[in-house]
Amino acid sequence: MLDTRTPLVEMQDISISFGGIRAVDHASIDLFPGEVVGLLGHNGAGKSTLIKILSGAYRRDAGAIRINGEDATINNPRDAKAYGIETIYQQLAVADNVDAAANLFLGREITTAIGTLDDAAMESKAREVMGRLNPNFKRFKEPVKALSGGQRQSVAIARAILFNARILIMDEPTAALGPQETTQVGDLIKQLKADGIGIFLISHDIHDVFDLADRVVVMKNGQVVGTARTSDVTKDEVLGMIILGKVPAGATPGPGALQG
C-alpha cells in the first residue's frame, strides 16, 4: 500500500528539548489529503508537543517540515495558518469572555470600509457556519464561557472550517464531550475528510480515534514506535504499541520500537 502522491504534510526527523529533556526525538510523520491520521500515545509521549511544532506554538530544534512537498517555515501560529493549518486544542482554546462570532473571527476579523469591526457581518456569517455545523446552536450573543463543552467545541471547529483549513489538527477532540456530541464530531470529521482535508487526531485513548482514523502513528518517550493502517491491525495490537512499544506484524516500526 505505498502511496505515491505528495503528502500534504511531511514532518521529518523532528526534535525538540525542554531543559535537557527530549520531548520529541527524531520523529517523522506524514499526512495525505483526505486522510485521517490518529496520533496515539500516553500522556507525555510527545504527541502534543510534536503537533504543536506543526501548528507553530513551539519551534523545533532540528528536522524539516514540508507542506505539499515544499519546505515550510513555521515559526509562530500565524505562519502555520498561512499554510492552511488550523488547530483545535485540548484545552478548548477559545477566548472565554467574548461571544461566538468574535471567537470565530479572532485574528481575522471582518472590517468595514473604514477599518472598524463589522460585528453584524461577522455574526451573520457565524450564524451561517454554525447553522451547518450545529443547528441547535442559538446563543450567539453570550460570552463563550456560558456555553457547554460541546458548544464550545463546535465553535472551535467552526473557526477552523470558516478559514478553509486544508490541514486540521484536533487535540483530544472529544475528551470534553458527551456521547451525543462525540457522535456529532465524528460525523463532522467524515464530512471534512470527504472535502479532502487532512486531519491529525491526537489522543491518549485509542477508542476515541481508532474508528475514525485511516492510519495510526504511536509515540512513546518522544519517539515514533510505529505506523499502521487501521485495517491491518487490531485495537489490542495498537494498545500493545502504546503500552509496551511492541510493533505487530501489520505495522511499520519506527525508531522507538521495542528492540529484540
Added chain:
Amino acid sequence: MADQHAIQNTVHPSSYARNPLQRFLIATELDTRLLGMVGALAIIWIGFHILSGGLFLTPRNLWNLSVQTASVAVMVTGMVLVIVTRNIDLSVGSILGVVAMVMGVMQTDILPNQLGLGLGHPMIWVLSLAAGLLTGVAIGALQGSIIAYLRVPAFIVTLGGYLVWRGAAWWVTMGRTVAPMDPTFQLMGGGPTGSVGEFWSWVVGVIACAAIVVMLYFGRRQRLRFKFPLRPVWAEASLAIIGCSLAIAAVWVANSYPWPIRIAENYAAANGIAVPEGGLFVSHGIAIPVLIALAVGVVMTFISTRTRFGRYVFAMGGNPEAAELAGINTRWVTVKIFMLMGALCAIAAAISSARLNAATNAMGTLDELYVIAAAVIGGTSLAGGVGTIAGALLGALVMQSLQSGMVLMGLDSPLQSIVVGVVLVLAVWLDTLYRNNKH
C-alpha cells in the same frame, strides 16, 4: 438569559417579558450593571446634598466636580485596557509627574528662551503638548516592551517605573517648581477662560444629541441588513430621549455657573459692556478639560469596541493562550496598550499642570491608586477580560464625588481616606455578588 437568544430572528426578546420594568430593560438592552452605578452615583449625590446642607447639587459644585474628575478620567480609560489584559500600571502618577515637568520646562524655558520663540508664542502650547505626548508614549513603549518581550511582570516593571519616573521628575529641574505656564496652555486646565462659554456649550450639546440619534439609527439599519431582532421603536425612542436629556441637562448645569463677579466686571470693563443691576452674568459653559476627557472617553470607547486592537485586548484578557494561538501578536498588542497609557498620562499631565498653573515634583502622587480604584469601581475585573470605558469613567466620577462631598461636609482628611478605602472594598464585593448571581 439563555432562552432570550434562543428565539429565532426578527422577534425581539422583550415581547416575552411580563414585568414592565424588566420589559423596558430588555427592550432597551441597557447594561444593568451600568445602571446600578448610575443609581449609586445618584444616591451619593443626593446624600451629600442633604448632608452638606444643600451645597452639593449646585451648578458651581457640579462644574468643579467635572473639572476635578477630568485628569483621573483621562487616565482611567487606558487603565481599563491595561487591567483587562491582566496587567497593572502603578507608574501612571509618576509618569504624569515627569511629563508635566517636561512640558513645563518646554514652555517656560526651552521653547521661549533657548529656541527663541519668545514668551506667549501661539505655537508653544502645541509643541509642549507634543513633547509631553512623545515622552509619555516613549515611557509606555519602554515599560510595555520590558513586560511583553522580557517577560517581567507588569506589577514589578511599573513599580520600578513608579520610583524611576518620580525621581526623573525631580531631576528635570533639580526639584524646582516650574511656573507660570503658557497662557494658551493654561486653557487646558479650565477656569473662567478655560471654558467654552454658553454658545459653544449648546453647540456641543446639540452635537451630542445628533450623535446619539445617528448612532441609534445606524445600529437599527445594521440589524435590518442582517435580519437580526430589532428593538421596539418605543425603546429606541426612549433611549434617544434619555440620552439627549442627559446631554442637555449637563450643558444647562455648566451654563448656569457664572463667572465670579470680579472677573466678570473686569471682562465688562475691558470690552466696554455695561454692567447691569445685580452684576454681569457670564456663563462658564463646559470646561475645556472636561471636553478633553469626554473626547478621550469617546475615542477610547471606539478603540475598545470597534477596532481589531480593542477586540484583541479583550480576547487576550479572556484567554491569553487562545489569543496567541489564534495568531494575534499578543506582545506587540501589550506594548501598544502601554504606549496608549503613556499618551493618556501625558494628556492628564497637561490638564493637571494647566489647572495648577505650575508643574511640581509631587504632581500626580497617589494618582495611580485613584486611577486603579476608579477602574475597579467601574467594573473592570482584575482577573482580566472584563471592563468598559463608560463604567470606568463613571467610577472616576464616583470617586471624585465622594472626595468632593466629604470636603463640602468638612470631614477631616484622614477620615476621607478611610471612607474611600471602605467604599472601594465594598464596591468590589457588591460587584462580585452581582456577577456570581448572573452566571
